[in-house]
Amino acid sequence: MIKRQTNLVLSPYIELYELIVPKDNLLRQMNELVDFTFIYDELANVYCQNNGRGAIDPVRMFKYLLLKSIFDISDVDVVERSKYDMSFKYFLGMAPEEEVIDASSLTKFRRLRLKDSNLLDLLINKTVEIALEQGIIKSESIIVDSTHTKARYNQKSPRENLVEYSKRLRKTVYAIDETMKEQFPPKVNNGLLEDELDYCQKLIAVIESTEAISSYPAVREKLNMLKELVEDDIERLSLLSKDTDAKVGHKTADTSFFGYKTHIAMTKERIITAAVVTSGEKHDGKQLQELAEKSKQAGIKVRGIIGDTAYSEKENITYAKNHNINLVSKLSKTVTHVKAGRTNPNDFEFNKDADRYVCKAGHMSFKKTSTRSKKHAKDGLGTVESYFFDVETCKTCTFKAGCYKEGAKTKSYSVTIKHHIHEEQAAFQESEFFKEESKERYKIEAKNSELKHRHGYDVASASGLSGMRLQGATTIFAVNLKRIITLMRDK
Known part of the structure; x- marks a missing residue:
């Protein structure tokens, strides 16, 4: 009750x-x-x-x-x-x-x-309401970006996670008293989850029985983290080899992460006005319209949107124009790629950081080629870029129906580049207003850093999208309140 x-x-x-x-x-x-x-x-x-x-x-x-x-x-x-x-x-x-x-x-x-x-929207809206009541938010633009969070299991087996957390604990103990090595149980390296779990429980018992060591805050913190991992997941540890909601995302063509993305909208005063949590492979630009609408529902007047090139796709330019919004986002290849004749172009999304396409299953192309007819050698029109995927992966993909043709030796996705479209946006990005507004974008990168390095948002505290949304809700609520209090003190 x-x-x-x-x-x-x-x-x-x-x-x-x-x-x-x-x-x-x-x-x-x-x-x-x-x-x-x-x-x-x-x-x-x-x-x-x-x-x-x-x-x-x-x-x-x-x-x-x-x-x-x-x-x-x-x-x-x-x-x-x-x-x-x-x-x-x-x-x-x-x-x-x-x-x-x-x-x-x-x-x-x-x-x-x-x-x-639905705590994520509820808590963000509550903080925005407080900020508006206090007269803190005066700008009519939002800055958009995404930050990635590694899955709790980070593509590691349960045994590997136990090994990592126990290693952190031992390292902290050794910094205080290296002679504790003699009291610790012998490490196991046979690859068996059950034996690693047994080792961690023995390690915990030894440290807890040594009050002179366990009383140190740094040791206690690592000890409790290991205990929480063991106790929370002991029943499902043997079944859960990875977070099934998390997906592989790419920061560049050579670097990736396994986890989630939190797409964020923020005012120039650094108050977060909207957030959308997705799996790691989702494209940043696809979330812009939802972030703008959520910000409006929270009470923000959205007259401008500031973002990187990921947000300059054609649909977003059209949305901004229809809603009288200045879209301060430089044009990228994503807006000039023409997908004529495609019935499902959204099955492949362009990752601007890696300069590669990603398929519906989350697999990234590993190379691209570019060809152009001789008659367009000077004007650059009619360029066709082909992005190639690992055909062996395609053969066993769950989404291969209608995408991969049985027996094919290669799998590629081709797009045509046309240069002289979106003239209005191209002209706008040369204006002084555009250049001045672009200078505000650094603020959201600093906010992402704050979320990760001060509030533990770099690694998910639980598995699944629902757990990630809850973590996002409480973390953003706390960060917004801290910012509001700072701004109120400086008024």
Whole structure:
């Protein structure tokens, strides 16, 4: 049964908060800035309203997840810190002497209460609403880009993940006391998951029994991360060799990642106004219109969109023109590729970073050729570029029907290049306005870096698109609130 917590529990020690938690404390400022009761409305349908034992307050549970995102720590560590950190207890709405939850409750809350909720849009819209109320957002342009997040399993087997996490833990311990090597169990290298799991459990037991070592915060953090990996996935570890929702994406022709993309729209004031989470192979430009529409729904007036060349495809130029939006995105080959006669051109998408096409299955072409008729030798018109795919991969691809012809020795995808189209956009990108607006794009790259390096957004904290959306929701909510508080202080 859901129950609301409207006030702090009565306690003779409540006044301690006034003495210990200063007015400029980040968590105190967040509490004063946001009315978190909107969480009750969002989760009302997943709780019984009039029957059963009272559940832990959902706002408090949600705040625990926010603390995880703000400080990039594990379930165990966020609960442990809330035992003694008075700013945590104040933020959670607890009395100073109140007992904390069991860390396992956070796992259940994520899986049972937040599974089908649309927190990503809800939390972003909430922060944009606060920013607008405070008069912080004044610009009428959004900057768009994507950031990639590696899957938790990152194309590694469960055993390989255990090896990596145990190695990090040992390395941290050795930096403190190298003689601990003598107490650790012998490492296994037979490739068996069961033996590696047994080794990790023994390693954990040794470190936990040595209080002089386990009491170090750096060791405790790595220890809890390994324990969380083992405990959360122990039942499904033998079945889950990789994240089935994650896909291979490409940053360049030679570098790739296995995971997800978060496509982001942000104002010039660095407030994120919309986000779309996809698997890693999805094309950036295809998300522009959804990002713009979501930003409008959040209350932003979109008069301009600033992005790199990935967003200058023909459909986006047309969309911007129809909505009186200045699209500050340089033309690239994606807009000049003509796919005449194709019934399904979207099955192949151009990756501007790698300068290659990617098929529906996520496979990237490995080479390209360019040919042009003699009569167009000077004007460059009529150039045909052919992109070649690995035919052995095509033979076993699940999408080969209608794409690969049985018995064919090669598989290619050809496009015709025409140079003198999109004259209006080409002229616009030579204007002073375009050049000045383009200078704003660096801001979103800095925001992507903040998400990854300060809030753990470089690696997914759970598997699946739903888990990635939840991570995105809490992380962006926390980052937006921090930015709002900074801007309010500087006003």
